[in-house]
Amino acid sequence: MTAVPITALKGVGTALSLKLERLGINSLQDLLFHLPMRYQDRTRLYPLGALQPGAEVLVEGELRLADVVNGRRRSLLCRLQDGSGQLTLRFFHFNAAQKNALKTGVRVRAFGEVRPGSAGLEMIHPEYQVLTAGQPAPTPEQALTPVYPMTEGLTQVRLRSLVRQALVRLGPDDLPDLLPESLRRTQALPELLQALRFLHQPPPDVDQQALLAGRHPAQRRLALEELLAHHLSLTRVRQQIQQQGGWMIPLAPQHAAAFLQQLPFALTAAQQRVIAEISEDLQKPVPMLRLVQGDVGSGKTLVAALAAVQVIAAGFQVAVMAPTEILAEQHYHNFSQWCAPLGIDVAWLAGKVKGRQRRQQLEQIASGSAALVVGTHALFQEEVSFARLALVVIDEQHRFGVHQRLSLREKGAEGDRAPHQLIMTATPIPRTLTMSAYADLDCSIIDELPPGRTPVTTLVIPDSRRDEVVQRVRQACSQGRQAYWVCTLIEESEALQCQAAEVTAAYLAEQLSDLRVGLVHGRMKAAEKAAVMAEFKSAHLDLLVATTVIEVGVDVPNASLMIIENPERLGLAQLHQLRGRVGRGSVESFCVLMYHPPLSRQGRERLHVMRETTDGFRIAEKDLQLRGPGEVLGTRQTGMLQFRIADLERDADLLAQVQGLAQAFQSRPDLAAALIERWMGSSTSYAQV
CATH class of the missing domain: 3.40.50.300 (P-loop containing nucleotide triphosphate hydrolases)
Structure with a gap:
């Protein structure tokens, strides 16, 4: 499939193509995937007597009054009547030509949002057309009118015109269907081009409720494809990381026993289960990619410390990164206290560590004499060099961008090997988000609080x-x-x-x-x-x-x-x-x-x-419902989870299907790559880090 450049469309020169580029539109294919965010119904005329506040409608009537009113703000008021009721059209910005055209007795067709006003319902600055007497009135639109996400210097009218051109120009060869035909048939999903045509030009008899709710089959078909592309891109990140291979870290039962012996309490069953999962990962010849979720106070840090002990016992280094200096410093004190009896040196690196102390810490890290390094994002600055970094522990992953997580991994890359990654969060992540935002990670949950905790x-x-x-x-x-x-x-x-x-x-x-x-x-x-x-x-x-x-x-x-x-x-x-x-x-x-x-x-x-x-997962589900995935994960700044049509909460029921489809796509890397490029384009660049 060769992308057709946007400049192939009539009227698109350098200036307009630069504006379209700001919307991520460089080709005709990009243009058709720039989907409407909502629709206006200009397909039928509404009687003035039936209007409701908040509705966007097309109306027609005769002007019975047109006058300039000098109130708090000077405005042109036009009173429209059609026999069933009346409506005021109000213009705060108008010129002499408008004032002369909008005079008593002319017929006017207007489109806008109905609002309550001082003298009944009104439209402020509606789009309008003065109808010529004796001429037949233009017929209403044949399809709902799309409203697109915009950028400065571009109008809805211009964008609609370009989309119409693209729909005529592109055929099935330019936009091949990447979903298996058998799946489309069983799920009653439309073909790709058919779905796109429908969403850019929905017919007047469409189920508008389903369309506005994002539940129309055409939208579901595209949402499924977008979720699949996102899932495949994260799977590709995982594959690229694991292609490098990792260090096989043997069990260290004596070190683990010595570590546990100094604790004044026993581990919970949940902690023991998660430690076993991590330990098994560390023994494999591929880098571990594991997310550990645990509610506040469930003992995640202890789990990470035991993983660190296993890695250090094998002669490697461990880096622990936290988002704030307060948390990083607390980790430093905890790890130092736990590791001192085992003879493990812990280094500390944050923005506030300066001068001679900083140079000393950097030397210890580079020489490998500091087996465990705790710090903030200062850990992935260029001057920091590790001797044999085999495990990266990241606390509160959602506070860091994907790039930051991957750049710390690069610190430990040695030839064809990459360090193991253990990611911890005390912000329980709803299952829907885990399945999509963290599809590149295996998940463990510490679902038990230590004894003695009171609600x-x-x-x-x-x-x-x-x-x-x-x-x-x-x-x-x-x-x-x-x-x-x-x-x-x-x-x-x-x-x-x-x-x-x-x-x-x-x-x-x-x-x-x-x-x-x-x-x-x-x-x-x-x-x-x-x-x-x-x-x-x-x-x-x-x-x-x-x-x-x-x-x-x-x-x-x-x-x-x-x-x-x-x-x-x-x-x-x-x-x-x-x-x-x-x-x-x-x-x-x-x-x-x-x-x-x-x-x-x-x-x-x-x-x-x-x-x-006090159930963190129930709270997380509600947070997702109220604030949306980008806010919950803190990924607004990373470019992740900015879906064009999919909505993780609304389309959660598609995720199991997405996982099944992703398996089928493993044998077709060419189709997977085409799907990722179609939906994510350059935003998958982090996969190449």
């Missing part, structure tokens, strides 16, 4: 009861417990967030003068943050006021109360992470969500879910 009780109250909440903090701390007070702001400005936290800390220190109050926020130097966190962890502070920097990884078992201000401004996954900072000991713990009324419908739903359940 957290969640309370939802308005901020008008702030005084009661302050007293609750005093009461908890007077009983020897500790508390968090989290300040959230919707503004992007970190400075404003930190200022709010400072003001809150000062207010609480005044109200609770008998308590020791600390403050942590994103603008403090890393050393200052670490010092405050250490004070809190050692119980020298009663109350810690913080921004959401404490969301991930802070472990203080004595903290039993969490106050979150303005929780309606955070996503469910973030709220669940914050709540996970308490309930880490055996004492009863509480999370107070103190909202500012009035709540939006989505805000109410979010807080209701938090109050009803």
Whole structure:
């Protein structure tokens, strides 16, 4: 299939082709896959007496009034009547020619959105046509009118015209059907070109409800193909990584036993199961690609530490990467504590490690004397060189782009071998997302909390009861417990967030003068943050006021109360992470969500879910439903999961079929490559990293 350049269309020169390129349209095939985001119904005239606010409709009538009104904003008002009712057409921007054309007595056909106005229903700046007396009125459109995603300097009319040309120009040879005919028949799916023609020019009698809901067979056919292309591209990433081969890491039972012996508790059955799965992967001659999901506090870090011990015992290095300095530093302390009795040196690398200390760490990493290296994204900077990197552990994978994960893998690539990858997340990922976004990874779930953990009780109250909440903090701390007070702001400005936290800390220190109050926020130097966190962890502070920097990884078992201000401004996954900072000991713990009324419908739903359940997977499913896959996975910036037509929530039932189809495509790499190129084009470049 040869792509036909977009310049083959009449009227497309250099200037227009550059605008189309901004939409990812370089060929006629690209143009036909630039699908409408919605439709307008210009196929029939609606009587004025039957109009409803919010509807986009085509109307026709006679002007009974046309006048310029000087109100707060000067406007041209035209009163349209058709015998069944009336409608006002309002223009804020108009010229003399328009004013002269729109005069009393002429017939006008208009299309626009109906809105409530000061004198009944109105359309503001509708598209309109003055009908010439004695001439037959033009017939309405024969198909629904598509509305496309746009870019500056391009109009809907121009794009529709180009699509019409392309539909005439391209045939089945230019857009071959890549789905097996047997599948299309059994699923009653239309052919590709037929589906595309339908979606660009739906007939007036189409089931508009099905079309708007994305459930029409033509849309389902394309959604299935797009999900399949996405799945195949991730499978290709996996194959490319595993073609390099990996180091076969033998079991190290003595080292594992020595490691476990120092722990004051036994592993849960879920931890033991996941450790066995990882251990089996490490013994294979291909790089492990495994995602470990576990709710807050389920003991993922310990699982990673045991995998590290197995790799280090075989004479290799391990890198552990975390998204924030606070979490990375906590990992450094945990791993150092666990590894010291085994004689394993742990290096630490983050943005704040400077000068002589940094040079020393880099030398230890390069020479291999540091068997375990913990850090932030500083680990994949060019100056960092590993001696024998055989395992990469990435915590909170969704905080990193695909490129970052793969560039750290490159650090360990040696000849035809690549390091094993273990990816951990405490943000439970709905099964639908795991099947699609992480199709290149094997998945393990730690679905059991260590014994002694108590469920957290969640309370939802308005901020008008702030005084009661302050007293609750005093009461908890007077009983020897500790508390968090989290300040959230919707503004992007970190400075404003930190200022709010400072003001809150000062207010609480005044109200609770008998308590020791600390403050942590994103603008403090890393050393200052670490010092405050250490004070809190050692119980020298009663109350810690913080921004959401404490969301991930802070472990203080004595903290039993969490106050979150303005929780309606955070996503469910973030709220669940914050709540996970308490309930880490055996004492009863509480999370107070103190909202500012009035709540939006989505805000109410979010807080209701938090109050009803502590099940991370149920929360994740709801988060997906409310916010969409790009937000849940944090992949908006990576180019992943920006589907053109598929919707992971709506089309979840297609995913099992996609997996079955993907198996069939393994024997046809040419078809798989064509499918990936069709739907993902250059966005699959990360597969070549």
